[in-house]
Amino acid sequence: MMAVPGPVTAARLPIRSDADLAWVRQQVRQCAADLGFGLVQQTKLVTAASELARNTLVHGGGGHVDVTPVTRGVTRGLRLSFADSGPGIRDVELAMTDGYTSGGGLGLGLSGARRLVDEFGIDTVPGRGTTVTVTAWAPGVPTARPGL
Amino acid sequence: MSEQETVESTARRLGAFLELRREQIAQRWADAPLFRTVFTVSREEAVEACKAVVDALAGVASSGRLEDITSSGFDSVRDQLGRMTDAWTRMGASPARIADEVAALRSPVAELLRAESPDPAAPEAAEGLLAFTALMGTLRLVVMQTALTSGEELIERQRQQLLEVATPVISLWEGVVAVPLIGTLDSARSQVVMESLLEGIVARRAQYAILDITGVPTVDSLVAQHLMKTVAAARLMGAECIVSGIRPAIAQTIVQLGIDLSPVLTRASLADALAYALSRLGIEVSPRASTR
Numbered sequence: 001m002m003a004v005p006g007p008v009t010a011a012r013l014p015i016r017s018d019a020d021l022a023w024v025r026q027q028v029r030q031c032a033a034d035l036g037f038g039l040v041q042q043t044k045l046v047t048a049a050s051e052l053a054r055n056t057l058v059h060g061g062g063g064h065v066d067v068t069p070v071t072r073g074v075t076r077g078l079r080l081s082f083a084d085s086g087p088g089i090r091d092v093e094l095a096m097t098d099g100y101t102s103g104g105g106l107g108l109g110l111s112g113a114r115r116l117v118d119e120f121g122i123d124t125v126p127g128r129g130t131t132v133t134v135t136a137w138a139p140g141v142p143t144a145r146p147g148l
Numbered sequence: 149m150s151e152q153e154t155v156e157s158t159a160r161r162l163g164a165f166l167e168l169r170r171e172q173i174a175q176r177w178a179d180a181p182l183f184r185t186v187f188t189v190s191r192e193e194a195v196e197a198c199k200a201v202v203d204a205l206a207g208v209a210s211s212g213r214l215e216d217i218t219s220s221g222f223d224s225v226r227d228q229l230g231r232m233t234d235a236w237t238r239m240g241a242s243p244a245r246i247a248d249e250v251a252a253l254r255s256p257v258a259e260l261l262r263a264e265s266p267d268p269a270a271p272e273a274a275e276g277l278l279a280f281t282a283l284m285g286t287l288r289l290v291v292m293q294t295a296l297t298s299g300e301e302l303i304e305r306q307r308q309q310l311l312e313v314a315t316p317v318i319s320l321w322e323g324v325v326a327v328p329l330i331g332t333l334d335s336a337r338s339q340v341v342m343e344s345l346l347e348g349i350v351a352r353r354a355q356y357a358i359l360d361i362t363g364v365p366t367v368d369s370l371v372a373q374h375l376m377k378t379v380a381a382a383r384l385m386g387a388e389c390i391v392s393g394i395r396p397a398i399a400q401t402i403v404q405l406g407i408d409l410s411p412v413l414t415r416a417s418l419a420d421a422l423a424y425a426l427s428r429l430g431i432e433v434s435p436r437a438s439t440r
Contacts, residue, residue: 018334025332025366043366043397047405050368098406108369112405 008034008069008078013019014051015082016032016062024053024065031067035076037138045078045136052082054130055109059102060084070135077118077137085129092122122126156212158275163210163282165276166202167259174198176256182249187237200225205283214282217289226294233295243295244438250288254281284394315341317348324425325354326418332362338374342381348385356425357382360418362393372407379412388413392421 008031013024029048032042049065056063063084070077089095096114101107110132114120119135166173177183177198178191187194207221208214236246261280265273315337318326325348327341341359349357359375361367366373379389393416394402402409415421426433 018336021334022332029365040397040400043401044404046366047368047401050366050370051405054368054370106373106407107367108406112369112407115404115406116401 007091010066010068011109012066014062015056021050021053021057025050027067028078029039031069031078032136032138034049035069035078035138037078037101037136041136041138045080047132048116048134048136049080051109051113052080055132056084056086056130058090060086063129066139075137077135079133079135081131081133083107083131088126088128088130089122089124090126092124096122154275155214155279158272158279159209159212159214159234159283161272162214162276162279163206163208165205165261165264166209167256169264170199170202170206171321172260173202173257177201177253180249180253180256182232182246182253186232186241190238197228200228201287202416208286209279209283214279217293219284219286222287222290226290230294233291234298237295237298243292244294247292248290250291251284252368253287254284257284260430265359289325317344317352319352319354320358320422321426321429321431322431323353323355323429324358324422325349325352325356326358326422328360328363328418331365333364333371333374335370335374338371338378342374342378345378346381346385347383349385354387355429357387357389358418358421358425359389359391360393360421362395362418363392364393364398367394367398367402369405369407372405372409375407376412388425390415390421390424392416406430 011027013027014020015024025046028041029046032045043086053065056065061084063082063086066079066081066083068070068079068081072078077148080132094100095102096111097107098111100108113132113134117136121133122130123133124130174195175198178187178194183194183198187197204221204225207224208216211219211221213219233246235250241249258277258280262268262273265276269275270362272276315327315329318328320326325345327340327345327348332338333341345357345359348354361375361379364371375391376417382389390413391409394414394416413424415424423433
């Protein structure tokens with residue numbers, strides 16, 4: 001049976017364990033496919049979601065993601081908002097630098113995820129938590145950004 | 149009479165009532181959805197199943213412990229209840245729905261119980277009804293317990309199956325091994341992959357090891373890091389590692405993510421990777437001249 005591209009509803013998914021990460025990836029892939037994202041765009045958004053969800057889990061000590069379908073004119077998109085109430089990020093600019101890591105990874109989570117989506121926003125208060133919101137538009141032509 | 153004794157005598161009277169009215173209750177229950185939807189072959193089958201449950205309840209009531217879900221009186225019907233909840237679950241019913249269906253069994257018997265009592269206003273009648281309600285609550289819990297247990301068993305079985313999927317190390321040629329990676333590569337699984345690959349390299353004296361990621365849906369920076377660590381470890385064991393099966397969408401994503409896979413030898417497909425390994429081993433594979 002083919003999945004009928006039905007209306008995508010907003011959902012809040014918990015991020016508490018590795019198994020939750022896999023569930024977030026699956027759900028984001030499903031939503032993106034339902035909204036008519038191409039395979040490359042799906043893969044990019046799912047990969048960005050995987051990076052950000054892992055940040056929420058590893059650095060934020062767990063949290064949740066809000067998956068919301070959005071529209072702009074006739075263009076449909078998907079907004080993901082990852083929220084945790086962890087220690088926050090003291091130096092956002094440094095955290096966004098390629099290769100900077102505080103957790104022994106490759107240091108590409110935040111900066112890489114930003115390059116994989118169309119819109120990227122980060123809101124962090126040291127000691128209070130971090131919310132990273134990304135949006136991808138389908139079937140969008142990603143706006144060219146200098147330096148890529 | 150102490151309260152304890154009153155409760156026990158009420159329970160015993162309830163047990164006697166259930167034994168006496170076994171046939172009538174079973175006839176009424178056989179029409180209830182809980183039994184009717186499961187036992188579809190014949191009505192007799194449903195009635196027999198109902199009788200088994202009535203007998204179990206009568207046994208539990210006679211023992212005087214109406215609220216004991218571990219009571220041995222339920223043992224005779226636990227299997228049957230398990231099969232019934234399985235059938236409901238397969239039809240897509242939630243545990244809450246099943247619980248509702250069990251609750252629906254109460255009122256037909258409560259009617260009988262009321263009709264039976266000589267004086268509906270007497271305290272005994274109210275006590276009997278109360279005892280029966282408690283007993284049905286216990287039955288409901290027993291059914292829930294069997295439903296949840298079978299769910300847990302299913303999860304455990306699937307977990308075991310997933311571990312079995314793990315990672316075979318395949319000999320492709322003398323000196324060439326391959327590991328097809330499938331599914332999510334979290335830290336625990338990639339540790340298993342690395343170990344089995346390194347063991348395979350030693351056991352088969354492999355000079356070339358191919359990691360095929362055709363079946364990996366998402367390659368993020370953590371997965372890439374695991375891959376690079378595995379490649380580095382294989383290199384330390386004296387084997388050259390080739391990563392194959394990077395699909396176009398994943399290739400684009402890796403580049404935009406900023407992962408530098410240049411220290412890793414990559415090929416588009418497993419066949420290309422094998423061809424590369426064979427050519428490096430000085431082995432040439434060509435069609436037989438006579439078949440041309």
